[in-house]
Amino acid sequence: MLLMFADDVVLISDTITGLQNQLNILHKYSEYSSLEVNLDKTNIVVFRRGGRLARNEKWFLNGQPITTLSTYKYLGVVFSSTFKMRNCITDLALRGKRALMEVISNLNGIGIIDPSVYLKIFDAQIQPILLYGAEIWGMHRFYEIEKVHLIACKRFLNVSPQTPTAIVYGECGRYPLYINALCKTLKYWVKVIHMHEDRIPLKVYKMQVYYDNCGYKTYASYIREILFAHGFGYVWMSQTVGDAALFLSRFKTVAINIFLQSWNSTLNNSSRYHMYREFKSLLTPEKYLSxxxxxxxxxxxxxxxxxxxxxxxxxxxxxxxxxxxxxxxxxxxxxxxxxxxxxxxxxxxxxxxxxxxxxxxxxxxxxxxxxxxxxxxxxxxxxxxxxxxxxxxxxxxxxx
Known part of the structure; x- marks a missing residue:
């Protein structure tokens, strides 16, 4: 029944002939069902480490050629032929910044607002855009994402773009978005390891764990590194978390504490903050802002x-x-x-x-x-x- 409401189709194959056979089947099914495939929206991405396409890497639907692209946006995520997430992050940052400028423009006529209100608007309207799909890329830190967050804080404080990041975090009482991205990644990992044995995501994950044990870098490798880096190596070894909500809460607390140590170290080890550290020791929003x-x-x-x-x-x-x-x-x-x-x-x-x-x-x-x-x-x-x-x-x- 659900297929009756599908408005898109994804075909995946690891061979040239296999994909062409799938396209032929799609064409036959479309004719049988009186459906029409929109070739203007139909593209092919060949995932590879680099280099040009071979001469025989061409595909057709009912005799008409299908365009091959190096990137393609599917379900809001930009996939690259080289498996890199840079194009996806650039797209998310651009959309997030555009939404932020619209929010700031709408708030300009209100005057000074409470920082908790402003930052709550950011967390509700902008952060979901910036962290969209973080379940698959959130183990990496991308400056483009955090830059939009810092722009929002600096616009609120009305300070120059060159204002040190540590001071901006300190005045607003904020921590970087990569912490939330890490939490989204681990939340999805917890969901996967608790899936039924027949679920494809769990099968794919177990395959990645196998390749990780063989020395290859996979999604599972990054999960393992995150857990060990934050003191949860035993969770990786047991492949179970017990109470999921409690585990995720504890992980976020540890991640924030690690950032706080880094933030305090930055203030104490640089002459740039010689005066600021005299009166700032806690990462909390300043009272005068409200x-x-x-x-x-x-x-x-x-x-x-x-x-x-x-x-x-x-x-x-x-x-x-x-x-x-x-x-x-x-x-x-x-x-x-x-x-x-x-x-x-x-x-x-x-x-x-x-x-x-x-x-x-x-x-x-x-x-x-x-x-x-x-x-x-x-x-x-x-x-x-x-x-x-x-x-x-x-x-x-x-x-x-």
Whole structure:
């Protein structure tokens, strides 16, 4: 009965003659059933490692030649003749970016929205496009997919495309999409190993396990490497997971923890993050993104936290100037970095008295600096934004 509703047919053969015989049978069946094959939508892909097609690699349907392509999109996935997923990923990234730009365009008229709402829209509308078919390619990391995710985060933060990835993840409290792709891959693997013995996917998987044991690289090989890399080697050895939901939850937790270790290592081992790591230690969305509704104030705080304001310390980093030569152009009392801008420069004393709480004005130190930049007190955050905005505006005017 289901064949009555089929609107497409896939023929697969490992020989030239075998495929032609299948096409001949298809033609006979079409005539018998009063159906017509649309040759404009009928194509052939010869899967091979490379090289040109042989002269005899030509196929016909009712005497008419069928076009041979190197790539073909089937069920939303672009298959390549060389078994590479690059064309598929490029197509997914392009569609995801197009959908993201449409979402951003629709949200522009609303103004500032809560980060949880914006990111929920991304996860519901864009992420399914980017991770479509990840069950078969999700064991690999593709920058094109993550790039769309980063564009979404950077557009929300209103920062430049060159803003370091670690800071973007930190401000938004996000982790890379490859973790979700890995989970989709393993979820499908769990589904396959629990199939009935007569199911073709399970038979194909067992064949791949056999070839993996013989030293060949297969889909099963990547599953094995993922499980061992995340501390689940025993699951591969037993080929069973017990409670599937619990296993997948534990795997995702481990994958996130591995990323968090890498993220913290990035912050601690690079001078680029010398100031950011002073006040950022947890990968959680920042409070100011949801409570500061004035765009100009929120943007200035974001750029300040990300090290994007044109302070002498940041400019020196961009131009590779020695740290000792990055002194404050207004007071010359030391290097003009974020700490100096908030607590030390004498040009902003009046603004400090007006906007900063008294506790931060008396005996300032790095502990108070960290406390101020990591506070969740909405009043303090609003006053901090106003201080940075007016102080930086004053600095710009004085240096003109």
């Amino acid at each position: 409570c500061i509704l004035d765009k100009k104030f929120r943007n200035i705080l974001t750029k300040f936290r990300c090290g994007l304001l044109r302070l002498k310390y940041n400019e020196g980093r961009w131009l590779n100037v020695e740290v000792a030569e990055r002194s404050c152009p207004l007071c010359n009392l030391g290097v003009e970095d974020e700490y100096h801008f908030i607590f030390t420069c004498t040009e902003y004393n009046a603004l400090r008295l007006k906007y900063l709480p008294c506790i931060y004005q008396k005996q300032p130190n790095y502990y108070k600096f960290k406390s101020l930049l990591s506070t969740n007190n909405e009043t303090t955050l609003r006053n901090l934004c106003k201080y940075i905005y007016h102080a930086y505006k004053s600095r710009t005017i004085k240096l003109q």
